[in-house]
Amino acid sequence: MCGITGWVAYRRDLAAEHATVDAMTETMACRGPDARGTWWAPHVALGHRRLAVIDLPGGEQPMAVDVPARDGGTTTVGMVYSGEAYNYLELKDELRARGHAFTTDSDTEVVLHAYLEWGEAFAERLNGMYAFAIWDPREDKLVMVRDRMGIKPFFYYPTDDGVLFGSEPKAILANPLATPAVDDDGLRELLTMTKTPGLSLWAGMAEVEPGTVVTVDRNGVRKSTYWRLETRPHTDDQDTSVAHVRELLDDITRRQLVADVPRCVLLSGGLDSSAITGLAAQQLAEDGEKVRSFAVDFAGQAENFVASELRTTPDTPYVHDVADLVKSQHSDIVLDNAALTDPAVRRTVVRANDAPLGGDIFSSLYLLFKAIREQSTVALSGESADEIFGGYLWFHDPEVQQAKTFPWLAYRGLRRTSKSLLRDDLLQRLDLRSYVRSRYDDAVGEIDRLDGESDHEWTMRKICYLHLTRMVRVLLDRKDRMSMAVGLEVRVPFCDHRLVEYVFNTPWSLKTFDGQEKSLLRAATRNVLPESVATRTKSPYPQTQDPAYVVALADQARQLLTDDHPVFALADRGKVSASLQGESDAGARQNLEQLLSLATWVDIYRPEIRAA
Template identity: 35%
Template sequence: MSGISGWIDRGRDLTHEGAAPAFPSSRGGAGERRWAGPSAVLRHHADAFDPVGAQPAMVTENGRPAAVIVFDGVLDNAGELRSLLAGPGPCPATDADLVLRAYLRWGDAVAERLHGLFAFALWDARSRELVLCRDRFGIRPLSYVPLATGALFASEVATLAAHPLLEPELDAEGLCALLAQVRGPGSGVLRGVREVRPGHLVRMGENGTREHRYWSLTARPHTDDLATTIDTARGLLGEAIAREATAGDGPGGPPAGVLLSGGLDSSALTGLVTAWAGTGPQTFTVSFGDSAAPVPDRPFAQAVVDHLACDHHEILVDPAGLTDPRILDAVLDAKDHPSPFGDKNLTPYLFYRRVAGLAPTALSGEAADAVFGGLISEEERADAGHRTFPWIERARSFGLTNGIGNGLFDQGLLRRVDLTGFCAERYAEARKEVAHLPDAPADDRRAREIDHFHMTRLYEQAVNHSERLGAAAGLRVRFPFSDHRLFEYLYNVPWRMKSFDGRDKSLLRAIARDLLPASVLDRPKVPFPITYHTGYKQSLTDRMRDLLHDRDAPVLPLLDRAAAGQVVDDPRRLDRGGWLGRADAEMVLQLDAWLRRRRVRLVL
């Protein structure tokens, strides 16, 4: 939950830049420490769990800095690495020290030896090169800006946008990326900003930039029978839970809680944690009182709690918090980009803040849908004429031609920036990444594609979403279903086996069969509840009215003002499709706030 940032410039002396004002970061609230050398400044934005003064970490040779690192994350194989690195001298005390020592031993090959959630930046003073690296699924964020004689890097785009060397600009491609909620591989949203791709290491030196992919999903034949597949998947998931529940906390650390919704994923996770620990964990369920959509989570969550004897906490989210300007700004900063999901972002943030006061670490069932094939409908699997990502196709089936949240933008503008063509290009790009087995059945090929799309393109709206909100709220959220060893195995399980009983996530139900009540095992998937509190809806209308009356609002040139005015005049339009009409207003308001807060100039 900490953050990292820095500036490399081989053309100037940065020694005194270490005393420059700190750039903004929503990650880490326990202070900032820096290291500054002639060509590099590295900053670590610490959180409450970081050892005081532990970063940046440095190794010297002959009395001079050899390499310096800033690290965000937690390794779940730290013990194994310490054994491999054992030798004369003190044992690396922190994960940052460990990665630094490992790099000096193995160079770029260090990346494939690291397991867990992480992003790091390392200045190799010997070769005057910057090394950036990100975990396999990109759960910890890391972006950078190449410069003529160096680079800027940061966990957050907001930190980069505040640097005087970057003039934040949004061009047509960046606008399409925001509206489609999909970016090209390695592309940021702001002009000139790049992202370290998941499972990649980037090395930047005087001779240019080199990217090294150290991990990817590969197609392999699956030879296990059904019983063996269930046993293997359960074993891998149990091992992942054991690692995530203890990683970084040390012996005797506080036990991790579980975020329990009452759905299959979080309930199965709770059951497996109980089986591993021998006792029911602390569990946390969000409650909206009587102001939410009627999604009956509470009875199912309570059934799990009673069955497993959990120490349960029901956290009531006050609807007033959903309209607090300070909360709106904090959530936008945490997400780092605008989105159309409104209270689906605000509610978890408020929930996580309360959970953080009771347990420093919580396990989440996010990613189970993608790992166990729960996001593929029979219609999508059988569709031979697919032309775009499944979630965009679903939006179009609801009449949302340009996707969720884009109904109030000027249609001529969307044609001019070619949002449809942008989505088609990203889809073609994504399909080319998917390797198939020779002579694989059509349904397996399609299922593999959809699994790959969700893990490499939709994580931004699921696991990454929860990680960023948790980091800003002071809660360490961990994701056992995102273990790469588990996903590598299940990625190659044929679709007919993943749905062996004719339902979604058949394997997960089989794994949890002896752990949960039948009512929870057989419960169909339901959406995350949204608030229908009248004050929240009124706040959206009021804010939209104020925006339309503000001639300086940066988002105005992008809008269909007549359509936006109709929402203000008739708030019932916000109720279209349950929350889909609301998403149109949410995206406009968030984009306007983001353009203002990041001082972004439109160059369309």
């Protein structure tokens, strides 16, 4: 895993821009703490920060290969690459058979040679999580590719004579050509959790969409899709479907355990992470190894825990049941309020996101990953299983099923009960309700319905699709930013596109054949789970329930009022003051977290807010 950046300028000599490209590259230092490098050619500069995971001595980047030029001489194709291609060994054998020679054992070199062999179509052959850019001087073009599910972030910023790009917006914003401005659509995306493909918070900046190749040449920017989630008939019966899911999970886990550095699993005690832990433990035991597992917990959580509709039980007992069953080398990372509310931690979180995103989920993930990084470099996660197998409570809520909006926005258990602290004139201008309705209509319009599909199956197909193309990308981005802030590579086995395609097209009746959520996953992995976890209902990522957490947030919000902070160009001073006098609830807590993150973001970026 690494951080990449670059600059293409067809009317500029970039040889004079070393300082700027170095600054862009250094913003990615957290993503790649092990090495740095830059590469130059006429009209292009590439920057790379490396986190060494495979072929530690041989995978340095940027990587370049000499190829025949059109004039009969030679020229050089250069690449910067972030991520992992899990099928690189098979590709390497195929490329060798086609005459390619390799000088390293890295997957980076295989990906570059795959491009040289198959051109832009090579993306269809990759299995993994990746974001990379290739400069091809034979056509003076830049080719940017992102993985199918959007696991690895990738942004670009067209200029008047080329493009800037980077793993994160901060790399692009380090270039004077990019203005740190946010327009109304950027704010709408921030506030609605609609995750429209291709859009960025920052004005003028776009995301390389998942499953997409973006090509930049002298004629401009061209996009082509090499993968999208498609509707297909499912003909396997229940037993065959369960067996195939297990076969895929075994293969995926085996591939994603490959690394030349210490590995571990993230264990929450839920079905998803426990299944990955059990499969990993089983496979590592074949080589005489024990799996290493980590879980997050909060000081005083047992005493403070109060059951809710979303969280009926604390996680720790289930975590320990799994660790005992698989005999893992387990560690609980226990966090306290001082760490969760530390302004320095919040600043790190906001800086990692390049956005006013925060709260105890973000902070606890960052602190958990920071602790794990002291012992491991690669972690396997259960992220995305709920989106794939239908695990959230709202999948099963008749009211949500009939709602004509994004399901997670319709679920009563997630609705805020407190009024937003943002200014009324801003909220009126943004008209978030109309924006959400428009984005929902666009998303649903992408889905094909099977001939003869019942109304209920069609409804559930739409809900599954929205989760797999919108919500999952929010969660993947959060996981990536918080882990890469400390140089930890988190792999997400459930996002293997083969599994996603297969399970998406299984009928809803098959996804719930035993009357519980995630029936396919539960049945496929039951033999590696303790009974307590095999029968446990869905519980989301844990949050501290210590009342002192909200008290600390309120004290920090009062300080903003005292300091006359510039955040009040966006937030309403009167609303904030009134909220601090009222009773605390889940909505009020979220509002305070949003306010403090917003203030921190304003401090760091001093963004220009552009009204439509």
